[in-house]
Amino acid sequence: MTTPVLTRDPDALPEELPRGSEIPESLDPLADGILMAHQRSWLxxxxxxxxxxxxxxxxxxxxxxxxxxxxxxxxxxxxxxxxxxxxxxxxxxxxxxxxxxxxxxxxxxxxxxxxxxxxxxxxxxxxxxxxxxxxxxxxxxxxxxxxxxxxxxxxxxxxxxxxxxxxxxxxxxxxxxxxxxxxxxxxxxxxxxxxxxxxxxxxxxxxxxxxxxxxxxxxxxTFGDAVANGLYKRVCMMQGKDWSAEAEAAWEASVRRAYGSREAAMRQELDAEPAEMEGAALTRVQIEACMAKGIPFHRWTQPDSFKNADEAVRKAAAVAWCKTHLEPVLETLDRTRPHFMGEDFARSGDATDIIILEQGVDLTRRTKLIVELRNIPFDQQRDVLFWLLDRLPNFQKGAMDRTGNGAYLAEVAAQRYGARIVEVSFTRAWYELEMPPYIEAFSDRTIVLPAHEDVLRDHQALQYTNGIIRVPENFRFKGSDGLDRHGDSAIAGALAWHASNQDVVPMEFQSTGRRTALTAEDFTSPLGGRRMGFTRGGGGLDFGGF
CATH class of the missing domain: 3.40.50.300 (P-loop containing nucleotide triphosphate hydrolases)
Incomplete structure (x- = not known):
């Protein structure tokens, strides 16, 4: 729940605004001229x-x-x-x-x-x-x-x-x-x-x-509608004042002037125009300026019954989905540029979002892919993540949510990819240190996100809360698919940005070609890749290090 733009305490309203409880004892609500036009329209x-x-x-x-x-x-x-x-x-x-x-x-x-x-x-x-x-x-x-x-x-x-x-x-x-x-x-x-x-x-x-x-x-x-329909005349009636057009204009101006420089608050309170959320870290204009069309955003959702299917069936479904939706995207990536990953975990209710960033020669981090998983079992979230990272060219670093249920996936990813995975606990200290640079990236326009309504609204949900920037704990809204969101892509984006700012220590490595001393089956990934050196790949890839 957000903090109101203006206090709900009637005593703290501009003095010129009438209080609802101030009605004369003799007022007949059914008499002609008592209800204003908009009140009659409502009834x-x-x-x-x-x-x-x-x-x-x-x-x-x-x-x-x-x-x-x-x-x-x-x-x-x-x-x-x-x-x-x-x-x-x-x-x-x-x-x-x-x-x-x-x-x-x-x-x-x-x-x-x-x-x-x-x-x-x-x-x-x-x-x-x-x-x-x-x-x-x-x-x-x-x-x-x-x-x-x-x-x-x-x-x-x-x-x-x-x-x-x-x-x-x-x-x-x-x-x-x-x-x-x-x-x-x-x-x-x-x-x-x-x-x-x-x-x-x-x-x-x-x-x-x-x-x-x-x-x-x-x-x-709106307040303007009420004034046009005779609100000030009724104020004059209650206060025993004479009405005039000049006095009405001055009265309305004084009400609006009471908001001072808080123009957005005034428009919201008086003109029925919803404002950016109170304390929002980013404005809509800032976010949209850092968006580009055509960036892939792929969602995979399953019914509750999917978790009860045989493991082989679930794994096969995960691999099939990855090959259909993710493989074509990976084939388009620049294999010479470093890639980074951020993952915000959810098992039920909200969504798991995985964001892949590519760092350009101009140091701008450009989103190349968003994967969103909803109601997907733990093991299949692991399968999708491993399938993706095994094939992500020049994968440098990933930052993953290890809070609550996210700890499992972050742990197995760290076991598989070693120091390239940063396990993040969402503490106050982390928010204080890592969220401001991500917000600053929008001012500098060094981040590029997909032009998508849900990504926009996720980032609009970032608020200054008790001195730190985060999505408020109990805040939810409906996404374009009609399901609840909790700023999922915004947190994944912040984690990917965090990963891209971590030190990467290169390892000296020279490929001598495909190993032949052992059979291919000895090095086959459960998801179909081939283990080469310290990682897994689809075969014939030189990762230039890890």
Whole structure:
């Protein structure tokens, strides 16, 4: 979860922005001219699934809680049902329920008090604890409740769910998954939020919706839209001021001026434009400037059942995949140039990424190949890596993730390739020492990556976190294949860069041709290569050293 660009504390907002809780006791939300045009447009959309990307203080939560009050006050035959508000903070829940209590006087003809009650909150470890929550109950028998955003609490509820400031929820994807079951019995889902970075799950949801992938109707209302629709007039009404066009322009300018030099924060908070992630180590422009089209990016994915296949079947599948996808790439490499490898390991969930860099005469490291393995058993990850490195011309150094499950593959690679493999533990000291040079390579344009959306977004995920550059531990996003990513190619790239900066000690070596004292079978690799000197090759290769 990322740090918000602007504090969520209402007291820390620009003073000129109205607070949501500041509504007059006599306000009739159903009176003509009270709701602004964009608020009416939002309420008029009766889609089962709808979401809104918005600027701050545009009044969408206010309008939605009016909608919830109308729904909860109606009889079942008229479409009445329970409504559940899920905010990013407890205070937001209290404010939203306050709106409902206010509206109930007009809608139901009587004041309905806010009840504070104890809600049994499901904890990640399976235990429960009671937390306070808020609700308003109507004579219809339905209620509006403000609950926590814990997905475990949402499953089993039935009605209309409002997820407010979704971009700031810890598990917004899980929350959305939890509420989807409500649609079966006529429930509805409303997702409302300001943005919290380009890579945030909320922004991903919007992109998917606009691509027609998830069925959400998308609304976008900016602070400028709200001003044009009469927001400042309503501020004047609440504060007893006279409205004028000049005063309105000065007021809007003062709100924007309060952000100072933080233009990206202002555009995100007011204009609904997702910013680069807070504290991002690299900008999109920097990354794209170091990208080139046509660099091979090959993925191999297998179902869970693959791990249960016979070893010979799995090995044969690995070799066949390598010959089909990797062999043509290796044949194009310049055998006179040094090549380096970086590998970020994953067994399940995320992906293993292997990056091959070639160092040119200009010292620029150019990616020649990315291999991505997902849900591939340990042994077949080893098979693919060995097949690749056995045939990689002028292979100088490789750096591999030895953290957690990655320790096995890093260890067997070091046993096979000796000092050419650097086993890396991702400690704070390593990040402090090795990540800044990789980031600097983008400024110097001495690194070239594939022009690929997932590679771009992996590198956008690199953040300054507690003084070091890394991908935040709990940060995930969906790749172009719809599967979770954790900055996989960015870490592999950093490891390959690290490998390329290690000292390489050449060994004196002169090939005397193919050995004949022993049969070829005595020197055959399990993957089909022929052992020559201290390495393995496809036959007839002179590695000039190792």
């Amino acid at each position: 008029a959309d009766e889609s089962d699934l709808k979401l809104c990307e918005k600027g701050r203080r545009t009044g969408i939560t206010f309008a939605e809680m009016l909608g919830c009050a109308l729904i909860a006050a109606a009889a079942r035959g008229a479409g009445g049902q329970n409504c559940f508000y899920i905010g990013d903070t407890k205070d937001k829940g209290r404010e939203a329920i306050g709106y409902v209590a206010h509206f109930s006087r007009v809608i139901a003809g009587a004041a309905h008090p806010i009840e504070e009650f104890l809600f049994e909150d499901q904890q990640p470890d399976g235990t429960t604890k009671f937390i306070s929550a808020y609700r308003v109950r109507f004579a219809s028998g339905f209620r509006v409740e403000a609950l926590s955003s814990n997905p475990a609490n949402i499953r089993g509820l039935q009605g209309t769910v409002v997820i407010d400031e979704a971009a700031f929820h810890k598990d917004v994807r899980e929350v959305i998954d939890a509420v989807n079951a409500m649609l079966i019995w006529g429930g509805k889902v409303r997702i409302i939020s300001t943005h919290n970075g380009y890579l945030n799950a909320f922004n991903e949801l919007i992109r998917e919706a606009r691509a027609g992938k998830n069925g959400f109707a998308v609304h976008r209302y």
